[in-house]
Amino acid sequence: MSLLEVSGLSVSYRAGGDDVRAVRGVDLSLEPGETLGVAGESGSGKTTMVLSLLRLLPATATVSGSVRFRDEELSEARWGRIRAIRWAEASVVFQGAMSALNPVRTVGEQIREPILLHEKVSEKQAAARANELLDNVGVSAARASSYPHELSGGQRQRVMIAMALACRPDLIIADEPTTALDVIVQAQILGLLTELVAESKIGMIMISHDLSVLSSVCSRLAVMYAGRIVEIGPSKQLMDTPEHPYTRALSGAFPTIGDPASRMAPTGLAGDPPDLRLALPGCAFEPRCPVARPECATADIELWPAGPGREAACVITRDRRSGATP
Structure with a gap:
């Protein structure tokens, strides 16, 4: 049984009298102990997609589709059940720890809070667990009495990771x-996440604009464009031989260490x-596609097989696999 199964997930926002379709029919799965990276430009739907999994979007969002976590349908779960799942079974490391942390409470208090809410433990036991978590993420337990502004950016991000691990979640x-x-x-943060996920055998979904960052941490990558997944598969394959033109554009936007040609002339993406x-x-x-065909503007596009455990939403992939001549 998969840890997470997402099918036909769509999210839209009402803005200025129009529906903004931020996520359009996303399908993906995550196995226990697996790491999945999600990449794409700003506005591609990455954050909206993952926050919708735990129903963390504002009331202005309309969500449809299926989200099954450990074979439980979250889209139909009561709010009490969703609150029980958050932190205890699935947790979030939010972007920008300074914005996510409460500035008027110590970091120790904030780590203890989910432990006290979700586990039947005493204040002393919760404090001991919080200190252990801080040590595990490389922050001295003595900093438990510090406020977020008294810590460096890296320390605050480590505190966020400690909070996410506080109740030993599966995701x-x-x-x-x-x-x-x-x-x-x-x-250091990426190494820490990789180590913690490997030790705890939990599933992780990580968002980033940087394919190279994701490939160093995640076993699989999903590339999103305009609210849809356009390519998904093993990280090394997507980095070494990107199938979709958009994936190639993303990977080409970063220079390769030791390759003067890519360093001096990184490729970009017009439009x-x-x-x-x-x-x-x-x-x-x-x-924006440099290899677009006339049919690309009207054809029904879906994810087609592009190799073992790999799919790409490109008619060139479809034709190559079917043996058709463009």
Whole structure:
């Protein structure tokens, strides 16, 4: 049984009298102990998609589709059950710890809070657990009495990870956990997450704009564009031989260490993402695609097999696998 099964997930927001379709029919799964990275430009639907899994979106959002967590349908669960799942069974490392942490409470209090809410333990036991978690993430337990503004950016992000692990969840959602951190601290945080996930055998979904960051942590990658997954598969394959033109554009936007050609002339991507208020027939990437065909503007686009455990939403992939001649 999969830890998480998402089918036909769609999310829209009402804005200015129009529906903005931020997520459009996403299907994905996550096995226990697996790590899945989600990449894409700003506005591609990454954060909306993952926050909808635990029903963390504002009331202005309309969500449809199926989200099954450990074979339980979360879209139909009562709010009391959703509150019980959050932190205890599935937790979130939010983007920007300074915004997510309460500035008038110590970090120790904030780590103890979910433990006291979800587990039958005393204040002393919760404090001991909080101190242990801080030590595990590389922050001295003595800093439990500190307020968020008294910690560095890297320490605050580690506190967020400690909070996410407080109740020993089976699933962690990490939304841009290394944003605005310097490269040294980023490497430390990524190494910490990898180690904790491996030791605890939990599932993790991580969001980032950076494919190279995700590939260093996650076993599989999903690339989103205009609210849909356009390619998904093993990380190494997507990095080494990207199938979808958008995945190639993302991977080409980052220079390769040791490769002067890519460092001096990184590739970019012309144009802007589409307006998600529009119907968007065919492939939404078609106006920006360097290898687009006339049929891409109108054809029914879906994820087609692109190799073992790999799919891509591109007619070139469809034709290559079927042996058709373009």
